[in-house]
Amino acid sequence: MPVVWIPALLRPLTGGQARVQAAGATVQAVIVSLEAQYPGLQARLITDGQLRPELAVVVDGQTSPLKLRQPLTDASEVHFVIAMSGGAGP
Amino acid sequence: MTTADKPTEFKVLGSTPLRQDGVDKVTGRAQYGADIRLPGMLYGAVLRSPHAHARIKAIDTRAAEAYPGVRAVVTAQDLPELESKVADLGEGSMNLRYQSNNILARDKVLYFGHAVAAVAAVNAHAAEAAAALIQVEYEVLPPVLDVRQAMRPDAPILLAELRTDELGQKGEQPTNVAAHYLDEAGDLEQGFREADVVVEREFTTAMVHQGYIEPQNATALVTADGQVTIWCSTQGAFGVREQTAEILRLPVSKIRVIPMEIGGGFGGKIGVYLEPLAVLLSRKSGHRPVKLTMSRRDVLAATGPTSGSYIKVKMGANRAGQITAAQATLIYEAGAYPGSPVGSAMGVIFAPYRIPNARVEGYDVVVNKPRTAAYRAPGGTNAAFASETVVDELAEKLGLDPLAFRLQNGVQEGDRRVNGVAYKRIGLLEVLRAAQSSAHYQTPLAGPNRGRGVAAGYWGNYGGKSSASASVNADGTVSLQEGSVDIGGSRTALAMQLAETLGLPIEAVRAAVADTDAVGETEGTYGSRTTFATGWAVYEVGQQLKTQLCERAARLWNVAAEQVQYAAGVFTSGEQRLTFAELAAQLDRLGGPVVASAAVQPKTWGPGFAAHIVDVEVDPETGKVQVLRYTAVQDAGKAVYPNYVASQMQGGAAQGIGWALNEEYVYDAQGRLLNANWLDYRMLVTLDLPMLETVIVEVPNPGHPFGVRGVGEVPIVPPAAAVANALYRAVGVRMAELPMAPGRLVAALQARQG
């Protein structure tokens, strides 16, 4: 199952856990299963059906232009990080 | 040049051809935005706010409209009123309403120089005279000019609807704090308990400007059928198209943006200022072309700048020399509207080091100063000034050489950043070792009031969308059309990558920057992305051309395409042999023109690291600092066009030294900018600098066909810290404020003497 690193500001929603496992073949699917485990997370990551504009999603060390549609493997590591101006990620 | 990993043999990459736009630029022929002159062209002027914070009660434009020669006057009433929607414009997100209000203030002016109205007239003098006749009734409000003051609960509020955002959770009270961010790793308290030495310092840095020599300019023509053409100075033509379309509620297909040559940008020419105004004025003046140019005063007062900041850093290390914990709070000025680079700054601040326990917190705070814009590694210089001086102090307290201490704690592949992301192959350790063995570091510095400082820096770089197309000419050359504006030799660096791909000499490829109707979408020249991402698009174009040309050769030889090989400019199949030029001459008889295009959106850009070394001499009586020697060391991945890579390193270093020693916005208590000219906003001149030595390290980026990493931004990250560390070694004071101007240095020396 992909491992999701929870942004520090959202850790109150995961009982303080910084890393959790969540099933899903895409970032979107993983967020849906996160929501089932930790209600309220989805609304903090997604707005109007899109990843929040202030966030970038990093999968296996690389910022994904596909964002929510980025495919994942069982070994994937997913980070939601602050999107950086002028390009400074990940 | 130092090369790590497996070296690759290149023929064109790494060479130093003359740049293809060079002759035009040394003879004065190159056409920059303000050089354009169209039949029937009108000239514009913009009226700007004399107040830092005021409500607009009424605007009377009648006298301006009646002024001889005036053809149009516009105010915010001529702009569509946009909802407060955050749009992902590819160039980063921006709130459209704020963007529109920054073009022309609607209900409030939020900074000295905020645009209020614009005029088009038959010449610039008439436009300026008419603009001065516009009567604006203001209700002046108290300004907020300092981030910590702006965060107080009783501070005047700039934007009534603003609530602090914490990843989607909004605060309940009106505030000037637009956003609060947090990254955490490990157990901070435990980390500090493990430390034998702890250093905690506070820093402030002043707002500074990008300082491009060419002022903003835009010329627009709206024809009777509603088609819009814009000629302007921009880092990204597609970004201008997108922003103008959003602000004016036009379809992008109605707008063609022709990027003229650009006289510097450094991040300050990504967002639009004049383009929508020129369009409005052209439409309102009966479809005449309208040119708007900023004065230097306008440029300094109302464009750019980058954030001033307050930063607190605490770091601890054990006797073995390992960093055990690090903590930072970064408060950045956003200017009038949200959007400071504090997020990037958080990503920079401890990036070079393995830190098991860390906490980094950031605040984006609006103040009555111009809306900030990107400036080369946005937020990075402030952040590194703070963290790299603390790292220096830790090394000193542990009795360790500052480069050795950095090497001991330096990150490499697999190490995690504070936000948890693991690094891919990076070149920090190679850079630090190259700095250690540089001629500069190996040469002792002697003499009173002299000192040597070092600092490291990180920038993440960027990928983004890029497009290119190319056609094969009958004379055996290739014409390349690419979407990236050329600010510092990128046309040639891109032509070199196509030549390398095709096995041709650079002379056989000619590159041109295309407008928005002539090439696929391409993000701007920012994020150190052009040679990386547009270079990748160009590589893909080259691969396609090779495939198509092999098919043509196969047709000529009556063999299967797979039986044709191509290498070093020659097609072969068995005994058959044709050069690229010989085949190109026969294309008409083999199926017609050969053209290819490609678009990419890569995600495998690699971060760049730098280490800078500086020797300074201080005059303790006057506080003047002379830079005696400077060396910049940087990992370029693969240095495609080495002269221009080195020039980026030198230019970034020079900007950073200016930021360190001289540059700052000076406001009075009412928020009026007191130094909106280059006499009083003093940028470095020839006499302020020595030659700037460069050491290019090449640790290929595994995520690029040629191993390229971006190079443009990281060189501005270390200089301020390196200079501060050198000052300490020279005269024994740790400076905590930028700029470290003579007066401040003298005051610090006097304070130390008690």
Place this chain on the structure above:
Amino acid sequence: MSAMTHVQTTLNGEAVEFLCEPRQSLLEVLRETLGLTGAKEGCNNGNCGACNVLIDGALVNACLVLAVEVQGRTLTTIEGIAPPGGLHPLQRQFLEHAALQCGFCTPGFIVAAKALLDRTPRPSELEVRQWLAGNLCRCTGYDRIVRAVLAAAEEAQT
């Protein structure tokens, strides 16, 4: 609008006449009236040198000179630096040394450097730095510019 003044001058070796308002700067007339856009406006108050031109061989900021002042004088702009069919050694060395990035300040630097080499054919590095201290470049850190001027001086000697 004020009345126009008739001005006769020698511009890049050719006799030129123009009409201008007394308030117009030489820079404005060069760019807007005469179509010579090689001199650039960076600041319009003499701080940046991007509009450097020569009047009777003397280096000036065209933004600080009124156009009416050039009556009867000899003007050289960046457009008049190169010999027919070629490049001036300074122009060639600026290219060879990659002494420009954006190129906007380049015409001013080349005109200024020409004025230096015309009076001091073999300047030291310090003399080059002193002479060019009135020209701002934000891209290069000046290293390559200074080297290009020194190389052009050497080239002119050989």
